Structure formats: C-alpha cells, structure tokens
Amino acid sequence: xSAAQTTRTADKPTEAPPEHRREWAHMxxxxxxxxxxxxxxxxxxxxxxxxxxxxxxxxxxxxxxFSPSGLQATLTRMGPLLLIAASLIVAFRAGIWNLGGDGQxxxxxxxxxxxxPALVEIFPVWVVLIVGxxxxxxxxxxxxxxxxxxxxxxxxxxxxTTLMMTFLGVSLANVLVKLAFLDPTTTVPQTRxxxxxxxxxxxxxxxxxxxxxxxxxxxxVVHLVMTRTAFGLKLRVVGANSKAAIHAGLPVPLLTVxxxxxxxxxxxxxxxVDILGTQGNVRADWNPAYSLTVVPLVxxxxxxxxxxxxxxxxxxxLSIGGESAARKLGVxxxxxxxxVAILLVVLGLTEYLDQRRQQKVxx
Amino acid sequence: xxxxxEAFLTSLVLGAVVAGIPLLLAxxxxxxxxxxxxxNIGLEGMMLIGAYMGFLIAYVSGSTTLGFAFGALGGxxxxxxxxxxxxxxxxxxxxxxxxxxxxxxxxxALLHNIQFSRTYPRLDAMDTLPIPLLSGIPVIGPAVFDxxxxxxxxxxxxxxxxxxxxxxxxxxxxxAAGDKxxxxxxxxVDVICTRTVAVLCTGLFAGLGGAFMxxxxxxxxxxxxxxxxxxxxxxLAMLARGKPLWVLGGALLFGACLSMTTALQVAGVDIxxxxxxxxxxxxxxxxxxxxxxxxSLPLALGSSYVRGAR
Numbered sequence: 001x002s003a004a005q006t007t008r009t010a011d012k013p014t015e016a017p018p019e020h021r022r023e024w025a026h027m028x029x030x031x032x033x034x035x036x037x038x039x040x041x042x043x044x045x046x047x048x049x050x051x052x053x054x055x056x057x058x059x060x061x062x063x064x065x066f067s068p069s070g071l072q073a074t075l076t077r078m079g080p081l082l083l084i085a086a087s088l089i090v091a092f093r094a095g096i097w098n099l100g101g102d103g104q105x106x107x108x109x110x111x112x113x114x115x116x117p118a119l120v121e122i123f124p125v126w127v128v129l130i131v132g133x134x135x136x137x138x139x140x141x142x143x144x145x146x147x148x149x150x151x152x153x154x155x156x157x158x159x160x161t162t163l164m165m166t167f168l169g170v171s172l173a174n175v176l177v178k179l180a181f182l183d184p185t186t187t188v189p190q191t192r193x194x195x196x197x198x199x200x201x202x203x204x205x206x207x208x209x210x211x212x213x214x215x216x217x218x219x220x221v222v223h224l225v226m227t228r229t230a231f232g233l234k235l236r237v238v239g240a241n242s243k244a245a246i247h248a249g250l251p252v253p254l255l256t257v258x259x260x261x262x263x264x265x266x267x268x269x270x271x272x273v274d275i276l277g278t279q280g281n282v283r284a285d286w287n288p289a290y291s292l293t294v295v296p297l298v299x300x301x302x303x304x305x306x307x308x309x310x311x312x313x314x315x316x317x318l319s320i321g322g323e324s325a326a327r328k329l330g331v332x333x334x335x336x337x338x339x340v341a342i343l344l345v346v347l348g349l350t351e352y353l354d355q356r357r358q359q360k361v362x363x
Numbered sequence: 364x365x366x367x368x369e370a371f372l373t374s375l376v377l378g379a380v381v382a383g384i385p386l387l388l389a390x391x392x393x394x395x396x397x398x399x400x401x402x403n404i405g406l407e408g409m410m411l412i413g414a415y416m417g418f419l420i421a422y423v424s425g426s427t428t429l430g431f432a433f434g435a436l437g438g439x440x441x442x443x444x445x446x447x448x449x450x451x452x453x454x455x456x457x458x459x460x461x462x463x464x465x466x467x468x469x470x471x472a473l474l475h476n477i478q479f480s481r482t483y484p485r486l487d488a489m490d491t492l493p494i495p496l497l498s499g500i501p502v503i504g505p506a507v508f509d510x511x512x513x514x515x516x517x518x519x520x521x522x523x524x525x526x527x528x529x530x531x532x533x534x535x536x537x538x539a540a541g542d543k544x545x546x547x548x549x550x551x552v553d554v555i556c557t558r559t560v561a562v563l564c565t566g567l568f569a570g571l572g573g574a575f576m577x578x579x580x581x582x583x584x585x586x587x588x589x590x591x592x593x594x595x596x597x598x599l600a601m602l603a604r605g606k607p608l609w610v611l612g613g614a615l616l617f618g619a620c621l622s623m624t625t626a627l628q629v630a631g632v633d634i635x636x637x638x639x640x641x642x643x644x645x646x647x648x649x650x651x652x653x654x655x656x657x658x659s660l661p662l663a664l665g666s667s668y669v670r671g672a673r
Contacts, residue, residue: 160601161648163594165644337465341467348448
C-alpha cells in the first residue's frame with residue numbers, strides 16, 4: 001500500500017507523456033528503494049543485537065498497522081508529525097535550515113499544557129481548543145525570532161542558532177514544568193492534565209484524534225502554496241539562489257524572517273496538537289525529538305507534501321510499533337534513530353547513483 | 364558573601380578545564396575541516412562514538428591510553444564515512460552530518476542498553492601528572508597543572524595547529540581548499556585528498572574529545588552524554604575565525620559555564636540543574652548576537668568540489 005501512495009511523488013505536471021510510465025517506475029524505485037535497503041541494513045543491526053529481524057518487523061507491523069488500536073494510534077501520531085513535516089518543507093524549500101523544531105514543538109506543547117486546564121475552567125471547550133492551537137503556534141514562532149533575525153540581518157548560520165535554541169528550549173521546558181506549571185495534586189513532576197472530554201474531538205467512533213485532519217489539511221495547503229502560488233515561488237527562488245533573489249528585487253531578509261515565522265509556528269502548532277489531542281499534559285523531561293527524525297522523511301519525499309504524507313504514515317507505524325516492541329522484544333526505541341540515519345545515508349547514495357546514471361544516459 | 368573562596372575558585376577553574384577540553388578538541392577539529400571547506404555537522408556524532416569507544420576499551424582493557432586511542436579511532440571511523448560521502452561523492456554535508464549524529468546517538472544508546480544498562484560500571488579516576496613548581500600555585504596549580512597527561516596534550520595541540528596553519532604547506536593547502544578549491548587544484552594539489560585529511564583529523568580530535576568526556580570527565584558512559592558539546596564546538600570554530608588560540612579561550616569560557624553546577628554546589632548555592640544547563644547555550648546565543656556578524660567562514664564552505672565544474 002505504501003507503494004501506491006509513494007508513487008504519487010512522481011505526480012508532477014512537467015513530465016513528457018511517452019516516458020511517463022518509465023518516469024513513474026524510476027521515481028518509485030529511487031523512493032522506495034532506499035526504504036527497503038535501510039530496513040535490510042537495520043535488520044543486520046538487529047541480528048547483531050541478537051534479535052530476529054523478521055520477528056521484529058512483523059511485530060512492529062502487527063502492532064502499528066494491523067491491529068485496530070495500533071492503527072488508530074498510528075493515525076493519531078501522524079497529526080503532529082505531519083505538522084512538523086510541513087514546518088520543515090516550508091523552511092527547506094526556502095533554503096533555510098530550521099533544525100530547531102524540537103525546541104519550538106516542546107515549548108509550544110508546555111505552554112499549551114499549562115494554559116489548557118486553566119482555560120477550560122472558564123471558557124467553553126471549542127474556545128479553549130482554538131486558543132490552545134494559537135498559543136502553540138505563537139510560542140513556536142517566538143522561539144525562532146532570534147535565529148530568524150540573526151540569519152536575515154547578520155548572516156549568522158541558522159543551523160547552529162536553531163540547534164542552540166533547541167537545547168535552550170528543552171531545558172526551559174523542563175524548568176517551566178518543574179517550577180512554574182507543576183501539578184500540585186500528583187507526585188509525578190508534570191503539568192495539570194487536560195480532561196479527556198475536553199481534548200480535540202475524535203474522528204467518528206475511533207480513538208483517532210482530529211489532529212490528523214489538521215495535519216493533513218496543513219501539509220496539503222503548504223504543498224500547494226509552495227508549488228502553485230507566487231508567494232511559494234518567491235520563497236523557492238530565495239532557497240535556490242538568494243543572490244539571484246536579491247537581484248530580482250525580492251526582499252530577501254523579510255522573506256527569511258517570514259519563512260522562519262511560518263515554519264516555527266507550524267512546529268509549535270504540532271506541539272499544541274499533540275497536547276490537545278493525545279498527551280493532555282507534559283511530564284518533566286519529556287522530549288519526543290520528532291523534528292530531527294522527520295527531516296529524512298521530508299528529504300525522501302523530495303519536499304513533496306503528498307509523498308511526505310506516505311512517509312510520515314510509514315514512520316508512524318515504525319514509531320508506534322517500535323514502542324510496543326521496546327517493551328515486548330527488548331529492542332529500545334533508539335533503534336528508530338538508527339533506521340532514520342541509515343535511511344538518510346542510503347538516500348544520499350541513491351541520489352548520487354541516480355545522477356551518475358542520468359549523466360551517463362545523456363553522454 | 365563567601366562565594367569566592369579558594370575552594371570555589373579552584374573548583375570553577377578545574378571545572379572549566381575538565382568541561383573545556385572536549386570543547387577545545389571538538390572546536391579545533393571543526394576549525395580544521397571548516398578551513399578546508401567542509402561543514403561538519405556530524406561532529407556531535409563523532410564525539411559520541413569517541414566517548415563510547417573510549418569508555419568501552421578503557422573499561423575492558425583497564426588502560427586509559429588504549430581507551431583514548433580507540434576513542435580517537437572511533438571518531439575517525441565516523442569521519443571516514445563523512446569523508447567518503449561528502450568529500451568524495453559530494454553529498455549534502457548537512458544531511459549527512461545530521462544522519463551521522465542521529466546514527467551515533469542510536470547506535471551508542473543501543474549498545475549501552477545491551478552492555479551496561481544494568482551495571483553502569485565506572486572507571487577509576489585517572490592518575491594526574493603534576494608539573495613541578497607550576498602545580499604549587501594556589502587555585503591555578505591544582506586545577507590546571509595537576510591533571511592527566513591528555514589535558515596537556517590537548518593544550519599542546521592548540522600550538523601545533525597554530526604552527527600547521529602558519530608555517531606549513533599543509534596549512535596553506537587547507538586554507539585554499541576552503542577558500543578557492545579550484546586554485547588549489549590548479550596548483551597541483553589534490554583538493555579531495557586535502558579535504559579528506561582535514562575531515563579525518565576532525566574525527567580524530569572529536570573522538571579524543573568524546574573519550575575525554577567519558578574517561579576523565581564522567582568516568583562512565585551515558586547515552587546522549589555529549590549533550591550538544593559537538594554543536595558548541597562548531598560555534599567555537601565559527602567564532603574563532605581560523606585562530607586556534609581563540610578556540611582555546613572560547614572553550615575555557617564555555618567550559619566554565621558548563622561546570623557552573625559543581626562550582627555553585629561547592630559554594631552552597633542551590634539552583635535547579637535545568638537552569639544551569641541552559642547557561643552555556645544561552646551564552647552561545649549571546650555571543651552570536653553580539654559577535655555573529657564577525658563570525659567568518661571560508662568562501663567555499665559547505666559546497667563540494669567537482670573538478671571542472673563552475
């Protein structure tokens with residue numbers, strides 16, 4: 001099923017009709033190939049750890065995909081991940097390395113978790129949810145202001161500043177949870193919990209959070225804006241060649257700040273969706289570190305929103321299934337980090353080989 | 364206010380040295396590869412592998428020297444992947460850097476989980492080598508001149524690097540590889556080879572720095588223990604503008620920030636550790652805000668060199 005979804009990546013309007021089918025097969029190969037190779041190498045790592053990879057992968061698939069509760073958890077997990085992916089797509093397409101998504105996500109989450117239970121005592125639920133989503137987005141955006149300004153007006157490399165802001169943000173989130181927003185009624189260091197009935201509504205009769213819909217809507221809008229609008233084109237020009245963009249009369253510093261704002265707001269929104277939809281509170285030292293692990297998925301889909309949806313689904317299966325496998329088979333969740341790393345390297349190699357092949361074909 | 368007692372000052376300086384040496388090594392390494400035009404985001408991963416390998420070998424063999432040797436080799440092994448993928452094949456340096464850091468985090472955490480998660484073995488404190496006369500100075504003496512040999516080696520490396528950059532052919536080749544690789548190529552020096560040497564040395568330095576953290580600093584390996592040190596190393600290299608002495612100064616400054624916890628505890632001040640952990644990163648941001656414009660990077664940084672391409 002992933003094959004059917006991922007081939008949509010190829011769905012670009014510019015392909016020549018006669019080669020259409022071969023293009024599709026080619027795209028499918030260089031998109032799914034790396035996934036398969038990464039899973040095989042990951043399997044070798046599992047063998048080295050003394051775990052049967054077939055047992056592991058079938059357990060993960062069984063838990064994350066083929067059991068009703070697992071599938072619902074997978075779909076729910078997709079909500080925040082899609083928002084983070086959208087955040088990365090905006091930034092990467094504009095040539096800006098916002099690697100600070102984890103800090104933006106976590107601070108958004110913490111402040112939403114602090115505000116939610118307090119607001120719900122005064123306002124109706126729908127107001128609380130809307131305000132909560134806004135708080136997440138604004139907090140995320142605020143956390144990117146310094147890197148954005150430094151990049152736009154001082155030319156300071158944003159990779160470093162955003163990473164530094166993530167380290168700061170993770171510690172600050174802990175400080176806030178432990179000192180400012182601690183729930184006095186439990187001994188566990190965590191914020192107050194948003195009651196289950198006051199969270200984002202669930203879809204139909206399932207446990208799937210409507211955060212999934214927010215994520216899907218946002219990533220599709222982001223994809224269309226980036227590929228089909230003048231604004232998106234401007235951002236892509238900045239990303240492709242910022243000097244050319246200046247010569248074309250584009251306000252590059254302003255656009256840079258704008259991209260940071262949008263990207264970080266989406267990461268913060270992801271935090272809000274995770275809290276309002278799934279978690280309900282933030283425990284001390286909680287840091288799912290979604291952002292860096294979503295980076296390869298976005299690259300794998302070549303910044304295409306629809307392709308990203310497929311890969312985020314795949315990763316959610318791995319992530320939800322992996323969490324139960326950690327408990328059951330004793331393979332810690334760190335394994336998904338290894339898979340992601342292998343995936344990135346294999347992906348890079350595939351791109352390289354593909355370019356070489358195309359050069360040969362031409363010459 | 365008895366904050367500035369001799370005990371407090373000694374523990375502050377000592378902490379600055381112990382926390383600063385890994386930063387120094389990482390920063391020197393990053394400086395080397397940045398000079399040659401390779402932005403090494405994988406530094407954190409190289410340090411982490413170095414920390415793990417260093418601890419493992421030191422624990423198994425009982426020899427800290429072997430530990431450091433294998434820590435450095437571990438860092439170099441990661442660097443070799445980086446050199447192959449980014450220098451030779453010209454893949455995106457940032458993507459591969461992220462991959463190496465994530466992979467190193469995952470692998471070391473997995474291995475630690477299998478081997479040590481139940482026992483958490485510790486290494487004994489390393490023997491120190493007091494330098495005669497100098498170690499008798501109050502505060503500075505016990506903190507700086509009564510340390511394990513590796514500390515002196517690290518500081519010596521600063522001057523070795525100054526010499527290499529200033530007075531050797533390799534130094535100018537590195538500079539050219541970062542600023543105008545085509546010119547270096549025209550002069551008959553292999554750009555790919557020069558950059559590969561630089562990246563491998565970066566791995567060696569970073570691995571050594573990581574091994575220092577686990578063998579000397581903590582005496583134990585903990586998953587994710589480098590906690591951003593590699594990234595601070597990158598900032599140091601950026602701000603040092605190619606000058607090794609600046610890396611040393613910056614490393615000690617940030618080291619002091621990192622070690623504030625212990626020093627303040629000695630002084631009896633109670634601040635939550637999460638607040639203290641923010642200190643070095645806040646410091647980095649502050650420095651970048653104040654001096655960011657002056658951070659200079661080689662012209663060809665981050666772009667791979669393809670002979671004949673424009």
